[in-house]
Amino acid sequence: MKEIFISQLNSFEETRVFDTYFLVLHRQLRTTQTNKPYLNIVFCDKTGQLEGRVWDVNDSRIAKDFERGDVVKVRGCVSRFNDRLQMKVEQLRKALSTEEVEKADLMPATTYDVQELWQKLLGFIDSFTDPHLKLLVGNIFNNLQIASAFREAPAAKQLHHAYLGGLLEHVISLLTLADRVAPHYPILHRDLLLTGVMLHDIGKIQELSWDVGFEYTTEGILLGHIQMGASLAEKTMDAIPDFPPRLKTLVLHVILSHHGKLEFGSPKLPMIPEALVLNFLDDLDAKMQAVQGEFDKCAREGKAPDELTGKVWALDQRQLLNTRGWLGPAEPGKTEPEDQSQTELFFGLK
Incomplete structure (x- = not known):
């Protein structure tokens, strides 16, 4: 059972030796300025990431057979270098079985109840008055494979909502914002705006992988979530009999333009009110979550x-x-x- 988490280590004295479990995100053999080899390891658990150092690579107490993605038990102490926390690893072994530690303790995850978030998503779908858009998003989220991935996926690798369930949390936050903004501006097509919110990042379930940390898939690197999301939406609309061609164009435009600027990866600039609002709200929610995350991190570290x-x-x-x-x-x-x-x-x- 894991009892010590990365978020707690900031308060540890540098002489305090501890044992705990981590997931290995990265390992690399490096050399010091004096040409001495050492092992650099990036550990993680649900509260964050931590770099570790093995200064004696020939130490028999350090397992040689661990790789990225392995769960390991380590012993060591923390130190600070250039005001950054790191770990001096004294012993390391692979976990003997999956029963030693729960995987949920090793990956950052949303603090919200995923089932409650999912029910909110379904509630927004039920509130649609446009039958074509309601059928579009309903068909997508009724797909069991898509639904499962959407409930688990992070919204990003590092920047905002970068944790399990982060994508769903981000979308629910945006739906709540969009549903408040839409009545304020009568020009907005509410259901089109909410469709854009639900589908703008749907491609991230293919762009990202989250089995071991958060990484980009090969397809994600080559194509990106914007193209992937637009492709999924287009295929779904094409399978719906008599889906209005003009409405299809608007849905695709909202997805393709949601990053707002060409230099930010958008194939198109926002050219309809719903696309403009989605871009602003998406940017707002991403930035505010990043700031809130830093504030929460300070609180977790026990700062007064x-x-x-x-x-x-x-x-x-x-x-x-x-x-x-x-x-x-x-x-x-x-x-x-x-x-x-x-x-x-x-x-x-x-």
């Missing part, structure tokens, strides 16, 4: 609220300020934190 004050996160090429932390508690008798220079505020420099 005052340590989060003024916290700045990098997003793309920008710096984002933790506004609530910087403003401080709005309570009687509480004073605001002392003002900071722009350099301190946005780049964390003192």
Whole structure:
């Protein structure tokens, strides 16, 4: 049974020796600046990733037969190099059986109930008034193979919602946002917008693999999820008798343009209101989840609220300020934190 997780290691003293299980994402033989060989290993569990070092590659206590995808039990201690946490591995062996540790402990996963998320998706489908679009998304998500993959898939390899169930969580978040935005702008075709939300990333169930960490499939590298998703939608619409040709064009356009810019991988720029709104909401949800994820990571590491004050996160090429932390508690008798220079505020420099 796994009792120690990566998220806990930040609070460990560097002299503390511990034993735990990890999934191996990567192993590579490297050399130091003095030309001494060492083994670099990337471990993971459901709370994150951690680099490990085996400094003596000939140590008999280090198994030689483990590879990427293996579950291993390791003993060692943490250290910090250039302000980054890493592990000094002293012993390592392959897990003797799958009963030693649950696979669910080794892969990051959504904290939401997947069954509840799935029921919300089906509820949105039931709310459609356009019969053709309702039949389209219904046919796709009634496919057992697609449904199973969609419930498990991450939404990305690294950036946003990069965990099991992340794709479904992302889509439900977007559906909730889109359903609130649609009544505000009467020009929008609600069911078309929601169809775009449901299908814009459907190609990721083919683009990504998640058996061992999160990786791109060969087809995903060569084709990409946008093309894959459009192809699936087109085949499904072609199989529906009398599906309106113009509506088919709009559905495909929403999928093909959802990245918003040609340099971001979109074959087309958004040219209808529903495509424009989907692009904005998709970008918003991805970025907000990334920021929230950093905030949650700080909380998991046990940092006190005052340590989060003024916290700045990098997003793309920008710096984002933790506004609530910087403003401080709005309570009687509480004073605001002392003002900071722009350099301190946005780049964390003192």
